[in-house]
Amino acid sequence: MKLIMAIVRPSKVEEIKDSLARLNISGMTITEVRGHGRQRGHTAIYRGKEYSVSLLPKMKIEIVIPDDMVDETIRTIIETARTGEIGDGRVFVLPVEQGYNIRTGERDVL
């Protein structure tokens, strides 16, 4: 099992959810986060004054999937989340040792 953690543009979340659903991935956790990557934020103008936006709003999507689906999942996320402009986000893959369903007490067999 792997945990896929994707930091993406907020506007892309719905589209990503849909394309993951097509891979039969339906369980996911989505969190509003802030951060910056290589672009280190940018400056914006508000009422004539320039101020710096150093931490940009992003969304974090977390999903747990079987090992053999990792490549396809990453490819799907990247294809969907990419606009081509700086700030499209990141995808990380982390190993997961165990997973449990709290209501039924079942352990995941992936």
Next chain:
Amino acid sequence: MPPNQLLTIRNNYQRSKQELSQRFLQDLRATDFLEEHSDVVDRLICDVVSPYREKRTFGLFAIGGYGRRELYPGSDIDILLVYRTDGTQSAAEGILRNLIQDLWDTHLDLGHQVWSLEELKELDLNAWEFCLSLLDLRPILASDTMVEQVKEETSAFFRKNSRELANRIVELTLTRHRTFDGTIYQLEPDLKEAPGGLRDYLAATWLRNLYRAEGRYLPYEESKIEEAHHFIQQARIAVHLLSNRKQNRLTHALQEKVAPLLGYASGTASSDVESLMKEYFLNARIINGFCMSLVNAVWGDTDSQLVLEDLRELSSAEEVVQLFLHALEEGKSLSDFLRNAVVDSLPSLSATIRYPALKESLIQLFKPRQGLYRTLSEMYELGILELLFPEFASIKARVIRDFYHRYTVDEHSLLTIRNIEELEAGGKGIDGRFQVILRECDDAYLLTFALLLHDVGKSREGKHSERSARMAARALKRFRLDKGETDTILFLIRNHLAMSSVIQRRDLEEESVIKRFADLVGDTKKLRLLTLLTYADVKAVAPGTLNDWKKDLLWQLYVLTYRKLTLEFGDESISEQDISEKLLSELDPGLERDSFEQFLAGFPLRYLQNTPREEIYEHFRMASRLKGSRPVQTRLLKRRTHYDLCVVTPDRSRLFAAIAGLLSYFEMNILRGYGFSNQQGTILDFFQFADVRGVFRLNNSEKQRFLNLLEQAVLGEVDVDLLLQGKEKSIVFQRNTPGFEPSVYFEDDPAGRYTIVEIIAPDGIGLLYRISREISRKQCDIKLVLISTEGGRAVDVFYLSHDGVKLSAELRTKLRAEILQALAQEQAELI
């Protein structure tokens, strides 16, 4: 329900599904699998639901595909729960909550809808998806009264709204088709959604039921439609089983696995896939034809159909061809009645056909004009085209698996004719330059003959141009075309790849290349026709194949050859000396004469002759700045179709490779590269590339980062190898088409100063970098590189010299080995 009981139910289901799958793999009976799979799910649902049934407060129905008993291994299972709104309502709600949770815990991919009987009375067409799924409603567990009541409500709804629903289905179908460019020809077809897929069959069936339409869906018999449907069902079950989920796209990788599974396992993996896909396209055509005939019936577009009420029967081929000619001139397609008449006449026609009598009608018919593609397609669909040209039958639904040609060979051939037709009609997106050429042709019907037959030799492997020409010769003889006409058509067919080959693999600025091509063509009439044929042929490979870059190159070759053919004596005796003197005489006052003279010394004629004067001055200014702290100067200019990059630097080894590698790193599509050097050892390297991924267009800062990195790469301060690794290792850039063995060919250029090396290899990021790195290691000078990509296949053509002369035999052998080794190493790293 207790967890252990649920677990047993779950395991039983898995076991039954496994058994069904095994049986399907043995007997390939799709209908059996789908129905029995749905029966197994029925039983499972009954098991889960039975403890709750005592109360008899609700009814459970299957809807959608499950309702039709057409349940694929990975499909969603859609159910409808209906409850009464009497005193039992609140009890029902509690029960349903527990029931749904139990069904959920069986891990079925369940989609459920809960409606009250009252609510069903108020069905709304806006919830069209749900409404359509009710067309396949099937009771699983419900009392007779409830079944009756639900059926009554839904039937009343369908009766009342049949017209709107039919319109909605037609709209949905056409919208869905548009997302696939309106064609069944998909390299990796979606078996469910693509035109010709299962959804088309379903839409047609629904429309037929809503309309109670009777009749023949020409030109297909009912049994043919069912066979076609069964094939697509088989393929979808296989794809679900192989991918272990709801996957509907028959991807390249899956095609290789599905082919042997469905019994296509007689040849190589590649030819098996070709057979599988041929069968797919033949069947998809039938399903799509079935669907579109009902769509047309609903929309009743009779204005665009030709109706001849007094026609009794068609007794000769002449009459049939005249009928199509008439339809074409009227701008219409045949009515169902006429289509039936053509199909019915077919058996008697083949016995009595007199080909020479058809010659004049065909010449008239083949004149490029709006509607020709539709008429020819209709003739093909009804079997007439094959009657006239039996040669065409050999490429019926022929698939060439090269990941480049999107269409089957027969459809590709017809599309080439559509491209000429569009050129004739003009309008948006049409290249006026080629339209002018077409207008200058007074015998453009020859082009239609050539286009129709140019690929008939593709029925077998190997080089096809000559074979096509031989087959075409037989066809033309049948119609007794004049010798002049025949010769021209055969010339076009035999040489239909010549222009593509020259523009992609030869240096158009070499006088000898143009001379050789002009000798081949012989006269301007043939040149016009061949140019148009090439235009139409390349454009019909796949959308976007004929990009602006290729159009420009094709145009350039046309113009240069035209000039060569019309002006026999050009001023070919011009020398480096002459041009240098001219440049010096017009020198900008701001530039220093002596150093400019030194700068010019040693540059080849090609550079001096073909570079605009202002450019040369600019290169000189850049070269003069090299004496500063950074011995590299760069300039990046955006053009209409591409970017022009110029790098000026003192002689540096591996310069070309470094630039190529860096461009790959920025995901640029390199089109060509060339370099010159002078006696001082100043190097001018030029690259033309397209920003297909929009890296520069979308991110201004990336352009600057590229230029910074470029400077560092040229000076050896950045390791391009290391940069490229991150891309090479990413799954995003891995090929999704199977690789093949790269090959390297050598040839001397006609003028004898260079060796032309042609390398054909699976395309991949950094390919040009790897090849040019090996070339630099062998101390070869790169004069010119031409790059073209066809699907997953890259063709890189290098013009090389070593110590100013062409490559020795020994060096060629070494270079070939090194290049192949470098490419094999890359393959190994990727695996």
